[in-house]
Amino acid sequence: MSLQTAHNHLCQCSIVPRDVLKRFSEDIKLTEKERKCFSDTALIDGELRKLRAQAGKLTNIINTLSLAPVVIAGTPAITVANCNHSQTLPGTPISTPGSSTDLTIKRAYDETKAVAQFYKNVFGRNSIDNAGMTLGSSVHYGTNYNNAFWNGMRMAYGDGDGNIFIDFTQSTDVICHELTHGVTQHTLQLAYSNEAGGLNESLSDVFGSMFRQWRLDQMVNQADWLIGHDIMGPGATARHFTCLRDMANPGAVHCLAPQPSHFSEYKPGMDPHYSSGIANFAFYKIAMAIGGKSWEKAGQIWYKAMVDFKPSPNMKMKSFANRTRKLTASMYPANAALRTAVDAGWLAVGL
Amino acid sequence: MGLIKIEKIGGLGGFGGPHLKSYGERDVAELLLADRTALNLLFSRRKGKLLKLPNNMQIRDGFNYRISRETEAGIETIVVPESMVPAALIACIKDSIE
Ligand SMILES: [Zn+2]
Numbered sequence: 123m124s125l126q127t128a129h130n131h132l133c134q135c136s137i138v139p140r141d142v143l144k145r146f147s148e149d150i151k152l153t154e155k156e157r158k159c160f161s162d163t164a165l166i167d168g169e170l171r172k173l174r175a176q177a178g179k180l181t182n183i184i185n186t187l188s189l190a191p192v193v194i195a196g197t198p199a200i201t202v203a204n205c206n207h208s209q210t211l212p213g214t215p216i217s218t219p220g221s222s223t224d225l226t227i228k229r230a231y232d233e234t235k236a237v238a239q240f241y242k243n244v245f246g247r248n249s250i251d252n253a254g255m256t257l258g259s260s261v262h263y264g265t266n267y268n269n270a271f272w273n274g275m276r277m278a279y280g281d282g283d284g285n286i287f288i289d290f291t292q293s294t295d296v297i298c299h300e301l302t303h304g305v306t307q308h309t310l311q312l313a314y315s316n317e318a319g320g321l322n323e324s325l326s327d328v329f330g331s332m333f334r335q336w337r338l339d340q341m342v343n344q345a346d347w348l349i350g351h352d353i354m355g356p357g358a359t360a361r362h363f364t365c366l367r368d369m370a371n372p373g374a375v376h377c378l379a380p381q382p383s384h385f386s387e388y389k390p391g392m393d394p395h396y397s398s399g400i401a402n403f404a405f406y407k408i409a410m411a412i413g414g415k416s417w418e419k420a421g422q423i424w425y426k427a428m429v430d431f432k433p434s435p436n437m438k439m440k441s442f443a444n445r446t447r448k449l450t451a452s453m454y455p456a457n458a459a460l461r462t463a464v465d466a467g468w469l470a471v472g473l
Numbered sequence: 474m475g476l477i478k479i480e481k482i483g484g485l486g487g488f489g490g491p492h493l494k495s496y497g498e499r500d501v502a503e504l505l506l507a508d509r510t511a512l513n514l515l516f517s518r519r520k521g522k523l524l525k526l527p528n529n530m531q532i533r534d535g536f537n538y539r540i541s542r543e544t545e546a547g548i549e550t551i552v553v554p555e556s557m558v559p560a561a562l563i564a565c566i567k568d569s570i571e
Contacts, residue, residue, distance in 0.1 A: 268484070268486070268488075268568050269484040269485055269486070269534065269535075269536060270485050270534060271484070271485065271532060271533060271534040271535045272531075272532070272533040272534060273532050273535070274531035274532060274533075283568060286493070286568055286569075286570055287486075290485075296485065299485070299534075300485075300533075300534065303531075303533035303534070307531050307533075314531075314533060322533070326533075350485070350486070357570060358570060361570055363492070363570070366485070366486050366487075378486060378490075378492050378493055378570070379486055379487040379490050379491075379492070379493060380490075380491060380492075393482070393483060393487050393489065393490065395483070395484075395485070395486070395487030395490075395534075396487055396490060
């Protein structure tokens, strides 16, 4: 990498240590133009940090006071930006993504809109913050980028390397998985490590899988319960991997990321994408025991457990399990079979 | 003294698990001054623990990088979010299925 590319990289990056920027801005080995670029970036970076800190404080105040933001009627605006293979967010805004000839852009728009509809129609939620927050997505993130993520404010999707993974917008469950991280951020505020991290990841998988089933109008016994099935590339399928994770069989050999399915296998410090298998399997067992469509009862209990309580950043899996047990009794007092199903599902995973 | 070893972990697919792997290595001498400086600063501040992002930067499914280097005192390892890793190091890794 040339010095020019190095400084371009640093100037574009949003999270570069300020002292690095300051040091370069005073480095006599660099040209005046390069030094100015670093000092400008340090200035912008400082202001951005202040802005983010203010936004974070506001979110915390709202949550502390349990004041719901004013609910705006209707559905949220959906925007898509094109990163054109850079790793700079948000990228170039697309004016009419719904009619784009770039299928990735169109898919990100259509499926995000469908997720918003899913949350509204099924759970009565108006966007991520339940106040009509604009849902922004960035596509073509990076080069051969094997990932999709939520950056705290928007979704970002890579195109995959074409071997292990293909375009990450191809899996409807992936799109709802990322968006659900936003919902969790605005509700339970679960941390991203240990048991809370596993619950955080599981909520994203559970709602991701439910959304995929809802899109296909599937009964629980028709669903495949796979996460990331539609982003598997030829190199992965040639090795007989059919998904990232399988909620129905978390440790299966066809999973690229096989998971534990019993709490006895949980270890502190585990990557949340692995520990989530425990709660994923419980949800699967419960939804299958109830029958019908996953979002009709099991999904309603999970949604209430996520949004109707104070933030619990360090929530334990057992607490979440017990919360769903109590909610089942209060939401469906006349349905003893449902209570048995929820209890048995959690007991099966050791919780 | 000169070899930097790097492993990508995490992400939606949980890189670093039993099948999804991503490794690379680079000689420090091949890095530009700017990258070496950035790397030295990361090592000097973040030994052995994940670099903490500001509270409101709630990245989920993001990649982290485990970076190791040899020193006279032994091998030093840091784990940092992708956005803090010099691009020249990210460029040397390769994703694979094992
Ligand atoms: Zn996730």
